[in-house]
Amino acid sequence: MGQPVNVGVVGCGAISAQYFQTIDRLPELRLVAVADLDLDRAREAVRPYAGVDVLSVAELLADARIDIVLNLTIPAAHAEIALQAIAAGKDVYCEKPLAATAEEAAGMLRAAGAAQVRVGCAPDxxxxxxxxxxxxxxxxxxxxxxxxxxxxxxxxxxxxxxxxxxxxxxxxxxxxxxxxxxxxxxxxxxxxxxxxxxxxxxxxxxxxxxxxxxxxxxxxxxxxxxxxxxxxxxxxxxxxxxxxxxxxxxxxxxxxxxxxxxxxxxxxxxxxxxxxxxxxxxxxxxxxxxxxxxGYVEAGRGVGLADFASTPVGEEPRTSGSLAFxxxxxxxxxxxxxxxxxxxxITSTCERPPPVNLTQPVDQR
Known part of the structure; x- marks a missing residue:
């Protein structure tokens, strides 16, 4: 309790900078490692943040330090990366959409249920x-x-x-x-x-x-x-x-x-x-x-990841996989x-997510 949740990011494209900025200022999250097919792009993306490792995708997924994999790959790769993270026993939070197809997304949620890990998804x-x-x-x-x-x-x-x-x-x-x-x-x-x-x-x-x-x-x-x-x-x-x-x-x-x-x-x-x-x-x-x-005041992309990470086990996160599906x-x-x-x-349904009370921004680290 009280320790930040360790995050590993797969995909260092254009949207990653906004997530990195939010993670850096939220004390409940810690950016541990990143991976990208282009390692030079990954290194450049995390250059402003000291102590973040640049790894291969396989190394990141195998890293025992990481609690949640933030999946910022292109939509066509969302399911592949998410399934690998689930198989490694890690929670997954995806950039939207959850997958390229509903069939792929359903497979992700079934795998997560079997592995007893959680799936969350933007937008937040x-x-x-x-x-x-x-x-x-x-x-x-x-x-x-x-x-x-x-x-x-x-x-x-x-x-x-x-x-x-x-x-x-x-x-x-x-x-x-x-x-x-x-x-x-x-x-x-x-x-x-x-x-x-x-x-x-x-x-x-x-x-x-x-x-x-x-x-x-x-x-x-x-x-x-x-x-x-x-x-x-x-x-x-x-x-x-x-x-x-x-x-x-x-x-x-x-x-x-x-x-x-x-x-x-x-x-x-x-x-x-x-x-x-x-x-x-x-x-x-x-x-x-x-x-x-x-709502969250002065929020940035990644506040949903923090909300997801802080949701007690057994409760449905606001940015849940079922909502995204x-x-x-x-x-x-x-x-x-x-x-x-x-x-x-529409054969699927979901719970209307719980409201967010007016929440002032936390102090930066």
Whole structure:
């Protein structure tokens, strides 16, 4: 008790820097070792952090010091690395999505259950003050019974800024699998699990051109849908309309709106931890900003890992594998509906994660 949880990280790509910064400032976590197929990249990634070992993947998974493996590999490798970590008897926390397919993710959870280890998964942005303040407003009855929501993400595509965007345009990527976890996880946090979906999708072009970095100008193939839309029917009866696109220039639509019988909420961008929550009641006309009332204050990527690590054994973590699996199942079913033209019943479910009370940042080490 009182000792930090030792973390080993597999994958030192672009997102790893944000995790390393958060781990470094949270006393309940300790970064012990990292691994990457490119050892030079791994060394450069942890250069600011003294005492962190750079190992091969096999060495890291075999390291008896490590309690949790933080899996920051590309989506296509999530299941492979997670299964190896589970076989080594270690808890696993994955970057989103949980796996490239729901079938792979189900195999991970079965293996974890058999090995009596835990699986957690991003996104953890829903634990910040933005989504949690909105959730508290809903739970407190501020807008009455929720009846509908809209969630919109519209961008021309990540190849404009990412130097190696290939994985965004292969299975496990696309706007839905890449950005959808933020939005669907937020919708489940706000409104509860999903019972069925109906969707439609399109793909505007077969190739994309890299816009930055050493590969600038190179064309990469597109093998996934790049505009996905649909309706999620929550078990509560609320209906969420979802639009996820790599084909739009811009949008003025709120990232998420929730509409209740007596009012409506504007929920901040679920890709971030904070942001203003706006409310307007029936007949009010104007929007007013709610005070911050719940969530981790000044959170960064990795706060969900700390929340996961500190959840007592036997309790469901807020960033649980079952939540991530349900979100992946919803997204995969939405794509299946888009291709079949028929509504799809969601066979999985999950508990609505417990709320986060307003929690001030801890002192840095």
């Amino acid at each position: 942005t829903v634990l910040g003050t933005g989504t949690q303040t909105a959730r508290k407003a809903i739970d407190d009855g501020l807008i009455g019974r929720p009846i509908a929501a809209t969630a919109t993400m519209m961008t021309p595509g990540h190849e404009r800024w990412h130097p190696n965007p290939d994985f965004y345009y292969v299975p496990g990527g696309g706007p839905l699998l890449d950005m959808g976890p933020y939005y669907v996880t937020s919708l489940v946090t706000l409104l509860g699990p999903v019972a069925s979906v109906v969707g439609a999708a399109s793909r505007t072009r077969a190739k994309r051109t890299i816009g930055s970095g050493p590969r600038q100008g190179e064309e990469i193939p597109v093998t996934v849908d790049t505009h996905v839309t649909g309706v999620l029917v929550h078990t509560s009866g609320a209906l969420s309309t979802l639009v996820m696109s790599f084909d739009g220039a811009a949008t003025k639509a709120p990232n998420i709106e929730v509409h209740g019988e007596t009012g409506s909420l504007v929920v901040p961008d679920p890709n971030y931890f904070d942001g203003s929550v706006l409310v307007s009641g029936v007949g009010e006309g104007d929007w007013r900003t709610l005070p911050v009332a719940a 349900h979100v992946l199942d919803v997204m995969e079913s939405l794509l299946a509906s888009a291709h079949s033209g028929a509504a799809v019943t």
